[in-house]
Amino acid sequence: MRHSLIAWAGALAMSVAIVAPANAGKTVATGAGDVEIPKQAKKCMACHNFDKGAGTKVGPELYGLFNAPSTIQGGGWSWTAENLHLWLNKEKGGPKEAIKVLTGNAGATTKMGFNGFKDDAEINEVVDFLSKLHD
Numbered sequence: 229m230r231h232s233l234i235a236w237a238g239a240l241a242m243s244v245a246i247v248a249p250a251n252a253g254k255t256v257a258t259g260a261g262d263v264e265i266p267k268q269a270k271k272c273m274a275c276h277n278f279d280k281g282a283g284t285k286v287g288p289e290l291y292g293l294f295n296a297p298s299t300i301q302g303g304g305w306s307w308t309a310e311n312l313h314l315w316l317n318k319e320k321g322g323p324k325e326a327i328k329v330l331t332g333n334a335g336a337t338t339k340m341g342f343n344g345f346k347d348d349a350e351i352n353e354v355v356d357f358l359s360k361l362h363d
């Protein structure tokens with residue numbers, strides 16, 4: 229009896245461990261409370277962490293990014309709403325073209341392999357969300 233209880237508790241602990249990561253990341257804890265991750269921003273999650281202190285994944289952590297200096301390709305610009313709009317604008321060539329404008333170097337390249345969005349409303353949704361990720 230005692231053994232089966234322990235086995236059951238163990239199985240429960242394991243299923244909690246498996247379920248937790250799937251639920252994690254629906255919201256991000258910020259200084260103004262939990263912020264829900266909108267649909268379009270979920271596309272960033274394959275490569276970026278939004279949670280504070282979660283660190284680099286494929287690309288840098290995006291918590292506290294808004295209006296902060298860039299950490300990539302030598303930096304030299306800040307992630308204002310305007311620059312984020314350029315970065316995520318598929319019609320304007322996405323990050324591959326944006327990096328040339330931001331660095332002022334026509335030969336600049338970026339490792340970000342996501343081309344952004346066609347629709348301004350989608351870009352707005354993501355930029356608005358990123359602007360909330362601060363203490």
Ligand code: HEC
Nearest residue numbers: 271272274275286287288298299300301338339340341342
């Ligand atoms: C396929 C992977 C991938 C996806 C998806 C992706 N990124 Fe990136 N991102 C990267 C990589 C890699 C870098 C680093 C680029 C470099 O060093 O040139 C990066 C860099 C960035 C930077 C610059 C960060 C800094 O510290 O200067 C921003 C801003 C950014 N990504 C935003 C986004 C947003 C917003 C999304 C979702 C809409 C997104 N990314 C989706 C891979 C990705």
